[in-house]
Amino acid sequence: MIFAARPLAELAGLPFAKGHGTGNDFVLIADPDGIRDVTAVQAAALCDRHLGIGADGLIRAVRSEQLPEGREILAEDPDAVWFMDYRNADGSVSEMCGNGVRVFVAFLLDQGLVDLEPGGTLPVGTRAGVKRVERRDGGFAVDMGPWQFIHPAQAEAEAGDSLVTADGLDVSRPALSVSMGNPHTVVALAEDAELERLRLFDSPKVEPVPPHGTNVEFVVPAEPLVRDGIGSIAMRVHERGVGETQSCGTGACAAAVAIRHWAGAGAPSRWDVRVPGGTVQVAFVTAPEGTEHVELSGPAVIVAHGSLG
Numbered sequence: 590m591i592f593a594a595r596p597l598a599e600l601a602g603l604p605f606a607k608g609h610g611t612g613n614d615f616v617l618i619a620d621p622d623g624i625r626d627v628t629a630v631q632a633a634a635l636c637d638r639h640l641g642i643g644a645d646g647l648i649r650a651v652r653s654e655q656l657p658e659g660r661e662i663l664a665e666d667p668d669a670v671w672f673m674d675y676r677n678a679d680g681s682v683s684e685m686c687g688n689g690v691r692v693f694v695a696f697l698l699d700q701g702l703v704d705l706e707p708g709g710t711l712p713v714g715t716r717a718g719v720k721r722v723e724r725r726d727g728g729f730a731v732d733m734g735p736w737q738f739i740h741p742a743q744a745e746a747e748a749g750d751s752l753v754t755a756d757g758l759d760v761s762r763p764a765l766s767v768s769m770g771n772p773h774t775v776v777a778l779a780e781d782a783e784l785e786r787l788r789l790f791d792s793p794k795v796e797p798v799p800p801h802g803t804n805v806e807f808v809v810p811a812e813p814l815v816r817d818g819i820g821s822i823a824m825r826v827h828e829r830g831v832g833e834t835q836s837c838g839t840g841a842c843a844a845a846v847a848i849r850h851w852a853g854a855g856a857p858s859r860w861d862v863r864v865p866g867g868t869v870q871v872a873f874v875t876a877p878e879g880t881e882h883v884e885l886s887g888p889a890v891i892v893a894h895g896s897l898g
């Protein structure tokens with residue numbers, strides 16, 4: 590215990606906030622001048638639910654000009670002055686977090702670091718490029734950019750490009766690998782009972798093993814799949830570097846991509862994705878340059894402020 594407490598002692602006095610998007614929860618730190626680089630060990634200690642504050646991830650708000658990755662972002666979009674430095678609960682770095690980026694903007698507003706009226710848009714630097722976040726309907730809508738199949742040849746030719754085995758599944762299931770800037774592997778199940786039977790304490794096994802690991806989403810199409818032009822799916826997720834979480838924004842986008850692909854021509858372009866922590870919306874939209882982008886919408890809430898003792 591003495592050893593576990595040390596990384597937090599190094600951060601004594603550090604102000605933080607706690608926030609969540611559909612139950613996907615984060616510790617947030619404001620570090621405009623880039624003087625509070627948090628190590629992997631410190632991030633894991635902060636996110637520890639017994640010995641730390643507890644969260645699925647750590648988000649550091651830093652001015653883009655303070656980080657090498659951020660300076661690349663500024664070359665892409667000089668208005669992306671804020672960078673979301675994201676770490677998973679185990680301290681590993683992730684390229685992107687769809688729930689996190691909404692909570693990030695809620696945190697910037699909470700700290701008075703940006704002005705953003707309802708209807709306004711803020712470009713945010715991330716390791717997966719610039720994401721434009723609009724304040725909308727009491728929450729936020731994020732232009733997540735284009736999606737990609739991780740194994741395009743197999744994805745087009747077959748029902749899946751990999752096999753997933755998980756505790757609670759009778760046999761291995763085919764899965765489709767989708768990049769939303771970070772990697773996802775999506776498995777379709779037949780009914781809610783199968784989703785409920787899953788035990789996601791241990792990482793699902795994915796074959797072939799993805800080079801940088803993967804987040805794994807299990808999805809069940811609603812019955813009927815489409816109502817009033819909007820598709821609906823239920824999802825549980827095992828996140829890379831975390832474990833099972835209440836929600837995953839990039840995972841919801843990847844799940845909608847996979848289900849729409851499997852559903853074929855005529856599938857809707859708007860999807861409600863129900864997760865244990867709530868519901869997020871995914872829409873396929875045409876960007877001004879003519880390419881298809883994925884838009885993720887949902888709530889973002891700051892629930893507490895504190896400082897490390």
Ligand SMILES: N[C@@H](CCC[C@H](N)C(=O)O)C(=O)O
Pocket residue numbers: 613646677682683684685686687688689771772804828829830831834836837838839840
């Ligand atoms: N919960 C996030 C995804 C966070 C990163 C993920 N665990 C990874 O390692 O890629 C989301 O809402 O997208």
